Amino acid sequence: MIKIVEVGPRDGLQNEKQIISTEDKFTFISLLAAAGLRNIEVTSFVKAPAIPQMVDAHDLFTRVRNELSGTGGNYPCLVPNMKGYEAARAVGVKEIALFSATSDAFTRKNINASVDESFVRMAEVAQEAKKDGVRMRGYVSTAFGCPYEGRMEAGKLLRVLNRFLDLGVHEVSVGDTIGVAVPKDVRAYVREIKNEIGLGKVAMHFHDTRGMALTNILVSLEEGITTFDSSAGGLGGCPYAKGATGNVATEDVWYLLTSQGLETGVELAKLAEASKFILGKIGRQTESKFLRAYLATGKA
Amino acid sequence: MIKIVEVGPRDGLQNEKQIISTEDKFTFISLLAAAGLRNIEVTSFVKAPAIPQMVDAHDLFTRVRNELSGTGGNYPCLVPNMKGYEAARAVGVKEIALFSATSDAFTRKNINASVDESFVRMAEVAQEAKKDGVRMRGYVSTAFGCPYEGRMEAGKLLRVLNRFLDLGVHEVSVGDTIGVAVPKDVRAYVREIKNEIGLGKVAMHFHDTRGMALTNILVSLEEGITTFDSSAGGLGGCPYAKGATGNVATEDVWYLLTSQGLETGVELAKLAEASKFILGKIGRQTESKFLRAYLATGKA
Numbered sequence: 001m002i003k004i005v006e007v008g009p010r011d012g013l014q015n016e017k018q019i020i021s022t023e024d025k026f027t028f029i030s031l032l033a034a035a036g037l038r039n040i041e042v043t044s045f046v047k048a049p050a051i052p053q054m055v056d057a058h059d060l061f062t063r064v065r066n067e068l069s070g071t072g073g074n075y076p077c078l079v080p081n082m083k084g085y086e087a088a089r090a091v092g093v094k095e096i097a098l099f100s101a102t103s104d105a106f107t108r109k110n111i112n113a114s115v116d117e118s119f120v121r122m123a124e125v126a127q128e129a130k131k132d133g134v135r136m137r138g139y140v141s142t143a144f145g146c147p148y149e150g151r152m153e154a155g156k157l158l159r160v161l162n163r164f165l166d167l168g169v170h171e172v173s174v175g176d177t178i179g180v181a182v183p184k185d186v187r188a189y190v191r192e193i194k195n196e197i198g199l200g201k202v203a204m205h206f207h208d209t210r211g212m213a214l215t216n217i218l219v220s221l222e223e224g225i226t227t228f229d230s231s232a233g234g235l236g237g238c239p240y241a242k243g244a245t246g247n248v249a250t251e252d253v254w255y256l257l258t259s260q261g262l263e264t265g266v267e268l269a270k271l272a273e274a275s276k277f278i279l280g281k282i283g284r285q286t287e288s289k290f291l292r293a294y295l296a297t298g299k300a
Numbered sequence: 301m302i303k304i305v306e307v308g309p310r311d312g313l314q315n316e317k318q319i320i321s322t323e324d325k326f327t328f329i330s331l332l333a334a335a336g337l338r339n340i341e342v343t344s345f346v347k348a349p350a351i352p353q354m355v356d357a358h359d360l361f362t363r364v365r366n367e368l369s370g371t372g373g374n375y376p377c378l379v380p381n382m383k384g385y386e387a388a389r390a391v392g393v394k395e396i397a398l399f400s401a402t403s404d405a406f407t408r409k410n411i412n413a414s415v416d417e418s419f420v421r422m423a424e425v426a427q428e429a430k431k432d433g434v435r436m437r438g439y440v441s442t443a444f445g446c447p448y449e450g451r452m453e454a455g456k457l458l459r460v461l462n463r464f465l466d467l468g469v470h471e472v473s474v475g476d477t478i479g480v481a482v483p484k485d486v487r488a489y490v491r492e493i494k495n496e497i498g499l500g501k502v503a504m505h506f507h508d509t510r511g512m513a514l515t516n517i518l519v520s521l522e523e524g525i526t527t528f529d530s531s532a533g534g535l536g537g538c539p540y541a542k543g544a545t546g547n548v549a550t551e552d553v554w555y556l557l558t559s560q561g562l563e564t565g566v567e568l569a570k571l572a573e574a575s576k577f578i579l580g581k582i583g584r585q586t587e588s589k590f591l592r593a594y595l596a597t598g599k600a
Contacts, residue, residue, distance in 0.1 A: 179593070183518060183560065208589055209593050210589060211590045212590075218515050218519075245589045255510060255512070256515065260482075260484055288511065290511045290512075292545070
């Protein structure tokens with residue numbers, strides 16, 4: 001069984017310009033849950049004007065809490081700092097996602113802090129979360145490359161992974177934020193992680209900016225990774241390359257995994273329904289070639 | 301060194317509705333040659349009304365012969381039968397491409413003949429070509445699956461490959477015509493070919509209809525394949541799934557191969573120039589995510 005962490009409602013929508021209503025976001029999340037996804041990142045508790053798509057975090061999570069708690073799924077929410085954590089806790093969030101990067105230049109531009117400073121902030125949040133019994137997931141951005149610093153070596157990634165594990169996260173996701181990872185590097189980096197840390201708590205998060213996401217997932221699978229982040233329909237773009245693709249599509253991941261004989265617990269027809277719904281609201285076609293062929297032919 | 305057989309001008313354009321002028325086709329081919337591609341499939345010598353995009357085969361090849369013979373490249377042309385062969389020979393074609401499939405239903409729909417009958421026709425052509433000193437390349441369509449007969453077993457592929465080799469082709473291309481191949485099958489089929497026939501004369505020809513082309517190329521490389529067909533900019537669609545993608549883009553193949561540390565002899569900037577030119581004439585965007593990111597950022 002391979003675990004898919006669906007990040008479309010947060011990482012995907014965050015990078016879509018079209019503002020989606022809370023009602024439509026909730027419908028999207030409900031359809032994803034109905035498709036069998038048991039880990040769906042719902043939203044981000046950021047300061048209101050920072051990311052307009054996320055201003056309804058409180059209302060959206062309230063509906064998720066009230067209406068989807070029976071699904072048995074996890075509904076993590078991104079939390080950038082203590083203020084965000086407090087807002088998330090107030091509405092009953094049970095799993096938070098914390099984030100940093102391997103690149104100081106990136107974290108400075110993104111959250112106005114060095115990597116070290118980001119861990120100081122997160123340590124405060126983590127301390128509270130542990131007291132509250134809230135689960136934590138970590139994200140390492142720019143794991144393979146940074147738009148400002150260029151190529152990132154595996155050593156930096158290992159250090160940041162260890163710092164996240166020290167915080168007490170149950171899982172940490174290795175993010176190829178700008179989609180520069182290639183299979184050769186992925187195999188090498190995952191092997192280093194396997195040797196130095198182990199893969200039990202490690203997820204891979206690929207963007208398909210340069211069309212390499214599935215080759216990267218294939219070699220990750222071969223090396224023993226069992227958790228992947230993806231976004232229904234390939235929602236989201238890449239803020240660092242205008243017009244380029246963002247998150248790998250959950251449908252693409254489903255097809256690759258299924259074709260390899262692996263179970264995901266996800267029902268394709270229902271997943272496609274969720275993607276079709278949200279893409280219709282955004283008013284664009286999917287970036288997933290597989291989903292396009294599936295919608296055109298009605299079969300996988 | 302990996303050999304890329306550029307099929308955009310033939311397999312790509314054949315599946316584009318927009319009719320391109322002979323002048324523009326020639327410019328496209330010249331740009332591809334300038335990018336370093338040494339094997340470019342130029343056109344198809346079919347009966348005039350069958351494929352409107354190919355009615356200028358005689359004139360186009362005349363220009364290629366007169367103006368590009370100094371490049372040292374091969375400029376194969378598709379030939380469906382003796383009549384096509386005679387037309388190709390008359391204009392000085394030095395390499396022909398012959399084609400059949402693993403599926404009788406497919407060859408019947410495509411050329412109104414069973415697979416056996418197609419080999420009777422091709423044997424006549426091959427006999428003449430050998431006398432004339434014309435090189436031959438073979439194509440096996442529907443190698444992994446057929447739009448009418450469904451899944452195709454490796455045994456059928458092996459038999460058709462052997463029949464092509466018996467005809468005297470210097471290379472035979474294994475075509476995933478409808479883009480249903482997945483890495484697991486590709487690995488298994490290529491291993492069977494390796495064990496039964498050897499890979500020295502075998503090329504792989506993937507369509508990206510379901511986004512699996514690069515994963516399939518990756519496992520083909522791992523198994524020892526050294527020749528791949530592709531289409532600049534991902535030209536061409538899939539006639540069996542409306543709106544779906546066709547040939548894998550040469551740029552995608554270039555990026556994967558280069559990232560694996562393999563040489564192609566192809567210069568990306570010039571290749572992208574060729575794709576940009578022809579896509580401009582067709583009036584659509586590329587299906588290659590890598591090429592889109594490259595055009596947006598100006599770097600690989």
